[in-house]
Amino acid sequence: MEERLLLLLPFSEAAKNIVKEQGLSLEDLAYDPLLRDARELAKYKLMAAIAGRVHVPRYENALLTIYSYIIAKAVAAYLGRFVLNRLAEHEAKRFMIITENLSMDDLIYVAKEAFSLEVRISGDNVVVEVPDYLEASTRIGGAKWRIINRKISKGFVQLPIDDFRRMLSELVRARVLTSVPEVSSLPKPLEEMASQISLMLKEKVSRKSKRGKVKDFPPCIKQIMEKLRRGENLPHQARFALTTFLLKVGWSEDQIVDLFRNSPDFNEKIARYQVHHIASKGYSPPKCETMRGWGLCPGECGRRYLTEGLKYEEGSPDS
Amino acid sequence: MKRDLLIVRSFFRKYYEELGDTIYVRNPSEREFMFMTFDGKVRRHFTFKDAKSLREGLVREAPRHAYYSVSKYRDPSAPMEEKGPISSDLLFDIDATELEGCGQEDIWVCERCGAYGHGDKPKKCPKCGGQDVKLLHWLDEKCMIAAKNELKKLINLLREDLGIKEEDMILSYTGNRGFHLRVVSEKYSSLSKDARRELALYVIGSGADVRLWFRKIGALYVFDPPSGQAKRAMQNLFTIKASENLKRKVSDMIKGKPTRLSSRELSLISSLISKSLQEVSPKIDWMVTMDTSRFTRIPNSLHGKTGFRALLLTPSDIDEFDPFRASPIPITEEITLKVRYPVPKFRIHRNLFGPYSEGERLSLPANAAIFLILSGRAEIL
Ligand SMILES: [Zn+2]
Numbered sequence: 001m002e003e004r005l006l007l008l009l010p011f012s013e014a015a016k017n018i019v020k021e022q023g024l025s026l027e028d029l030a031y032d033p034l035l036r037d038a039r040e041l042a043k044y045k046l047m048a049a050i051a052g053r054v055h056v057p058r059y060e061n062a063l064l065t066i067y068s069y070i071i072a073k074a075v076a077a078y079l080g081r082f083v084l085n086r087l088a089e090h091e092a093k094r095f096m097i098i099t100e101n102l103s104m105d106d107l108i109y110v111a112k113e114a115f116s117l118e119v120r121i122s123g124d125n126v127v128v129e130v131p132d133y134l135e136a137s138t139r140i141g142g143a144k145w146r147i148i149n150r151k152i153s154k155g156f157v158q159l160p161i162d163d164f165r166r167m168l169s170e171l172v173r174a175r176v177l178t179s180v181p182e183v184s185s186l187p188k189p190l191e192e193m194a195s196q197i198s199l200m201l202k203e204k205v206s207r208k209s210k211r212g213k214v215k216d217f218p219p220c221i222k223q224i225m226e227k228l229r230r231g232e233n234l235p236h237q238a239r240f241a242l243t244t245f246l247l248k249v250g251w252s253e254d255q256i257v258d259l260f261r262n263s264p265d266f267n268e269k270i271a272r273y274q275v276h277h278i279a280s281k282g283y284s285p286p287k288c289e290t291m292r293g294w295g296l297c298p299g300e301c302g303r304r305y306l307t308e309g310l311k312y313e314e315g316s317p318d319s
Numbered sequence: 320m321k322r323d324l325l326i327v328r329s330f331f332r333k334y335y336e337e338l339g340d341t342i343y344v345r346n347p348s349e350r351e352f353m354f355m356t357f358d359g360k361v362r363r364h365f366t367f368k369d370a371k372s373l374r375e376g377l378v379r380e381a382p383r384h385a386y387y388s389v390s391k392y393r394d395p396s397a398p399m400e401e402k403g404p405i406s407s408d409l410l411f412d413i414d415a416t417e418l419e420g421c422g423q424e425d426i427w428v429c430e431r432c433g434a435y436g437h438g439d440k441p442k443k444c445p446k447c448g449g450q451d452v453k454l455l456h457w458l459d460e461k462c463m464i465a466a467k468n469e470l471k472k473l474i475n476l477l478r479e480d481l482g483i484k485e486e487d488m489i490l491s492y493t494g495n496r497g498f499h500l501r502v503v504s505e506k507y508s509s510l511s512k513d514a515r516r517e518l519a520l521y522v523i524g525s526g527a528d529v530r531l532w533f534r535k536i537g538a539l540y541v542f543d544p545p546s547g548q549a550k551r552a553m554q555n556l557f558t559i560k561a562s563e564n565l566k567r568k569v570s571d572m573i574k575g576k577p578t579r580l581s582s583r584e585l586s587l588i589s590s591l592i593s594k595s596l597q598e599v600s601p602k603i604d605w606m607v608t609m610d611t612s613r614f615t616r617i618p619n620s621l622h623g624k625t626g627f628r629a630l631l632l633t634p635s636d637i638d639e640f641d642p643f644r645a646s647p648i649p650i651t652e653e654i655t656l657k658v659r660y661p662v663p664k665f666r667i668h669r670n671l672f673g674p675y676s677e678g679e680r681l682s683l684p685a686n687a688a689i690f691l692i693l694s695g696r697a698e699i700l
Contacts, residue, residue, distance in 0.1 A: 130481055131506045134514035143528035147521045152546045155482020293526040295517055299606055 010069035030187035038067035049090035085231035088176035089264035136170035141235020332381035349391035354382035383623030386614035409502035415466035424457035473601035480547035494622025519608035524600035539577035552596035626689035647686035654688035
């Protein structure tokens with residue numbers, strides 16, 4: 001693979017093979033004085049990830065990118081799911097930034113090489129197989145991502161190139177979160193890096209807000225909260241549903257903003273503005289049918305609307 | 320076990336002894352099986368190493384219901400968390416119970432005093448106040464035609480929109496009021512739960528944003544249907560009640576002509592399309608599709624509420640398929656019955672039976688008799 005494309009794909013098989021050829025262990029990555037830049041870059045990435053920014057250095061080469069990725073992932077794995085989710089979000093956003101001017105041919109090469117996608121071009125669009133599309137699109141909110149609103153026929157979806165990039169970035173995110181190594185201890189220099197990140201994290205995540213009555217919330221809301229707790233990125237609709245619901249059951253704007261601090265792309269100013277906007281407009285929580293349409297309903301729960309009572313109605317699911 | 324059920328069970332066993340070689344399951348050693356016995360017990364977390372031992376198992380146990388898992392597992396007999404899923408067929412479920420106009424012959428019955436009636440099942444028996452009120456379904460020919468229609472819509476959607484080949488679809492009649500369709504292609508078998516849900520929502524026509532189906536060129540609108548679902552919803556608009564003017568515009572738009580629409584017309588057309596979409600969408604139970612821990616009946620096994628065979632079908636069979644002709648248990652020796660609750664007219668093969676009223680005594684061939692016993696409407700004398 002060409003070096004400039006390897007830069008995009010530090011998690012690919014090609015990247016792994018390069019690491020294997022060099023024969024470097026995590027010990028080497030932690031101590032080798034020649035790899036100081038890779039450690040620095042890993043640290044910056046993690047810091048940016050926690051802060052909800054993206055770190056793209058002015059100069060990178062393939063080895064630097066690959067090593068820094070391996071180090072960052074090991075440290076994130078050591079620190080737990082929350083930091084991993086942040087790193088995944090960071091890598092997905094980084095992918096969007098550095099592929100912005102990539103040619104169609106290069107993008108397709110990347111899709112084949114890194115994600116084994118069967119892809120072809122049709123006019124200005126990229127054509128992908130429905131199952132591949134679905135694995136990425138379910139994690140993206142918005143009507144245009146639902147296949148009913150997409151050009152789909154005979155098992156293929158046609159995507160404008162920017163949507164195709166967005167789809168790939170979701171696969172990047174998923175890739176960071178799969179085959180996570182079991183890291184129970186780190187070499188000394190990396191352990192120090194981990195404790196710096198962890199300190200930063202503590203400052204970032206504020207005290208826990210009061211969460212009365214959560215156990216009575218409907219499953220869709222609980223699921224959104226659980227995803228937020230794990231630091232997963234939420235589609236816009238999920239944020240909207242959660243905010244309207246929590247306002248309805250009496251949470252304050254501050255409490256809700258605090259909850260969103262776990263969000264990988266948290267920006268206090270924007271979050272405050274959005275929560276306040278929803279509160280001042282007095283929007284109602286979405287109906288079940290709407291939640292279903294947004295792909296946010298985990299299953300039948302016997303409740304008609306989110307606003308109707310906080311208790312389950314008993315009912316048999318099957319006759 | 321009640322005497323009636325013991326007798327029915329012996330007929331089931333006889334069926335498995337004589338016609339068991341029609342029982343076939345793909346990759347049995349990777350599937351989990353579930354049997355429900357005639358005394359109401361559920362046995363699961365077991366497997367069969369091949370088709371032969373599956374057939375022997377069915378003869379040995381003669382279960383009332385016999386199922387196999389949608390998923391394949393590394394260790395199908397292990398507890399759920401340790402099974403190790405390999406892949407899962409993509410399952411669609413069509414249940415006639417949910418269709419409009421179905422269930423008209425269903426009755427509720429009181430087990431205590433024998434009272435019965437049509438309509439919704441009361442919480443308590445209106446006659447004696449007893450709590451033991453059951454719903455007795457009735458397999459209705461009309462409903463099965465409606466269900467077949469939904470199945471055809473589903474097959475068409477899977478083929479046209481999703482490119483799924485017919486040889487990758489395993490269709491089966493449930494033996495009662497529904498159909499199952501399993502997609503077994505490799506690409507679809509490895510879909511995640513989330514992706515299955517997304518797909519199921521597509522099938523039922525959820526998530527549509529009709530505004531995205533139109534392109535605006537200056538003051539004109541062009542209907543540019545993205546998906547097959549969108550196209551079918553629009554085409555179905557021909558059947559709507561609307562002004563001639565609006566109908567003409569709809570027809571122009573279907574032909575792809577840029578058309579002038581007032582904002583009122585646009586929103587009217589959008590809401591009509593949404594309704595139309597519900598009509599053209601196959602009525603599947605979307606929750607079933609997203610659940611990879613489901614089971615369906617073992618092909619050609621017997622359904623314990625009808626005695627009908629859960630027959631394997633091919634898409635070209637559907638039009639001709641007549642459950643009352645093809646599915647009844649192929650046993651015809653006479654059984655003498657007493658009718659417990661009214662029996663509507665019904666048909667087994669070409670023979671018409673009924674209607675019968677409560678208390679009537681009669682002698683029927685086993686296929687019809689078992690149907691009535693398992694439907695809860697008659698008992699063996
Ligand atoms: Zn009674």
